[in-house]
Amino acid sequence: MIGAVGRRLLLAIPILVVVSLLSFLLIDLTPGSPAELLAGEGATPERVAELEQTLGLDQPIWQRFGDYMSGLLQGDFGTSLFSGQSVGDAIGAALPVTVSLIVVAYVLVFVIAIPLGVLAAVRRDTRTDRAISATCSFFLGIPSFVVALVLVILLALTVEAFPATGYKPLADGFGVWLSHLILPGLALALTSAAEVTRQLRGALVDVLEQDYIRTQRAKGLPPLLILGKHGLKNAAPPVLTVIGLQLARMLGSTVIIEQVFAMPGFGALTLNAVLQHDFPLIQGCVLVSAIAVIGTTVVVDVVEAGLNPRLRSAA
Amino acid sequence: MAMKALPLPTSPDGDVTDAVLTVTDLSVEFQTEHGRVRVLDGVDLQVPSGKTLGLVGESGSGKTVTSLAIMGLLDRRVGRISSGSIQFEGQDLAALDARQLRRIQGAKISMIFQEARRSLDPVFTIGDQIAESVRIHEGLSRREAWKRAIEMLQLVQIPDAERRAREYPHTFSGGMCQRVMLASALASRPSLLIADEPTTALDVTVQAQMLRLLRTLQEEMGLAILFITHDLGVVSEMCDRVAVMYAGQIVEEGDATQVFGHPRHPYTEGLIQSLPESAVARGRLAAIPGSVPPAHAWPQGCHFADRCRYAVDACRSGPIPLLSRDGSATRCIRADELSLAGVR
Numbered sequence: 282m283i284g285a286v287g288r289r290l291l292l293a294i295p296i297l298v299v300v301s302l303l304s305f306l307l308i309d310l311t312p313g314s315p316a317e318l319l320a321g322e323g324a325t326p327e328r329v330a331e332l333e334q335t336l337g338l339d340q341p342i343w344q345r346f347g348d349y350m351s352g353l354l355q356g357d358f359g360t361s362l363f364s365g366q367s368v369g370d371a372i373g374a375a376l377p378v379t380v381s382l383i384v385v386a387y388v389l390v391f392v393i394a395i396p397l398g399v400l401a402a403v404r405r406d407t408r409t410d411r412a413i414s415a416t417c418s419f420f421l422g423i424p425s426f427v428v429a430l431v432l433v434i435l436l437a438l439t440v441e442a443f444p445a446t447g448y449k450p451l452a453d454g455f456g457v458w459l460s461h462l463i464l465p466g467l468a469l470a471l472t473s474a475a476e477v478t479r480q481l482r483g484a485l486v487d488v489l490e491q492d493y494i495r496t497q498r499a500k501g502l503p504p505l506l507i508l509g510k511h512g513l514k515n516a517a518p519p520v521l522t523v524i525g526l527q528l529a530r531m532l533g534s535t536v537i538i539e540q541v542f543a544m545p546g547f548g549a550l551t552l553n554a555v556l557q558h559d560f561p562l563i564q565g566c567v568l569v570s571a572i573a574v575i576g577t578t579v580v581v582d583v584v585e586a587g588l589n590p591r592l593r594s595a596a
Numbered sequence: 597m598a599m600k601a602l603p604l605p606t607s608p609d610g611d612v613t614d615a616v617l618t619v620t621d622l623s624v625e626f627q628t629e630h631g632r633v634r635v636l637d638g639v640d641l642q643v644p645s646g647k648t649l650g651l652v653g654e655s656g657s658g659k660t661v662t663s664l665a666i667m668g669l670l671d672r673r674v675g676r677i678s679s680g681s682i683q684f685e686g687q688d689l690a691a692l693d694a695r696q697l698r699r700i701q702g703a704k705i706s707m708i709f710q711e712a713r714r715s716l717d718p719v720f721t722i723g724d725q726i727a728e729s730v731r732i733h734e735g736l737s738r739r740e741a742w743k744r745a746i747e748m749l750q751l752v753q754i755p756d757a758e759r760r761a762r763e764y765p766h767t768f769s770g771g772m773c774q775r776v777m778l779a780s781a782l783a784s785r786p787s788l789l790i791a792d793e794p795t796t797a798l799d800v801t802v803q804a805q806m807l808r809l810l811r812t813l814q815e816e817m818g819l820a821i822l823f824i825t826h827d828l829g830v831v832s833e834m835c836d837r838v839a840v841m842y843a844g845q846i847v848e849e850g851d852a853t854q855v856f857g858h859p860r861h862p863y864t865e866g867l868i869q870s871l872p873e874s875a876v877a878r879g880r881l882a883a884i885p886g887s888v889p890p891a892h893a894w895p896q897g898c899h900f901a902d903r904c905r906y907a908v909d910a911c912r913s914g915p916i917p918l919l920s921r922d923g924s925a926t927r928c929i930r931a932d933e934l935s936l937a938g939v940r
Contacts, residue, residue: 406673491714493718495709496716496717499669500706501697501699501729501733502728503698503732506732511717511720515717515718589719590718590764590766591718
């Protein structure tokens, strides 16, 4: 088991190297020199050359990549071109906001999707099932920023149940922290919840029609035990994969959601870095996203292997 | 379609034996695209205690629906028992609710299925799957239930039972999976086992071992078996009595040697002639022409008339009753005038 985890983590390393290389190449693939962009319009060629020299851009790409990688190995992500702050510090300050947001969103996904998915599967082909499916299609069809705006209008401006914008750290108190995260969390969660509900329904319907479920009924086991033990454990693997994939989707959505709710998070940081062509910061953000997504995949793989004895003995 | 119950089967010395299961006039309806369709039409069955009743017929004849109805396992969204009674140990199973049925399922009546491997949950150990039903039915502790699971695995002759109890179904062969199913089914010492084509998916040598094991356990435990199969060879090897099913009805019932030696329904004769040994003797495969019609298209009169070479107009005029005589029964109005060929 531990060997399997180690092997998956080792496999992640080359992926991360390729990701850093690609994000590094962005500098050279972007039209115009970063120094030109940095110097602003109308800057003299001398000024641009001077900037190139300070940034080390006059050196060949392989050398710059080597320097970058050796910096990474020492935990040095570089320095922001604009704020002069270290990239590590900038990400470190923004990350707790987004991690809070995604944790709350994930909790909401579980709370919404598991009961609805199970209900739809147990009542398959009834009105309940069709109502749940229709609701899921609806939320899959509308973008999360629309959901966010509607939520703000309904629950922050009209009812004033939750603050409309901002973020308060956990240190200010759990209630305060949570109240600022409910609306953005919900906006982030609804699309994923719809997706997970559909996947869970599908997987569970498939499982409930298997011969081994009939066997459990023939054994006289109570329906809730059959559903909770035999049903869910068999249906879990494909659903877990989809749950894991939601992280990448949510990371993408935070870019917009954090704008709507004026939250100083990782998504907002990434967006600003891109708008300002702040290459070291962009590279840092891309790398952190990649680590998060790959990390989730490894966790999902390990949990799935734990659920499936066939995978377990193969690992 | 009310009809008198079959006389109780008699033992060779003429005494009436007690039946563990008595099904009377059982009808089942399914909700289909053709509306509500009757798929079981007044089925009468008796399984003598400690003996084996074979239920034979082509696919689509209603054998499996009969067994599922007895077990209370019909999918409630599509099928329901529309009339009849299922008497088992003084209770009418057809009248019980789901909670009451669960006390009988897996405890007093157990079932094994055709695809043993697909009938075992792939993500739990086999020991766990055997233990969980005895925990439910007998309130045994985890440790006691596990002990019982191992005893049962030894009983069905699985070598190295203690180690294998901790393994998953995918590490077992098809025959071994069926032994595991049997161990699980017999764990609470039921009085009736319903075996739905338990050996059909197994190869011949494994099949013979399985049948031998079933017979041994039947004697040891005084188990009654309802053995569902389309394989007449297996029936003659396993069964004391046999009921032949066609298109939702029992068409012939009686002592196994009697039915095969001297069939009294043309469908039974057709089944016997479709046996490979008979076919070899005649130099051709005497299969019955056509196939079982779908339930919504069953004729008013004899269900078999359209495929029967002996059919006359009277066969199609109205429902044919199951007529009994000397402890056997046939649903053919021409039974007495026809001389049908049996197994030679």
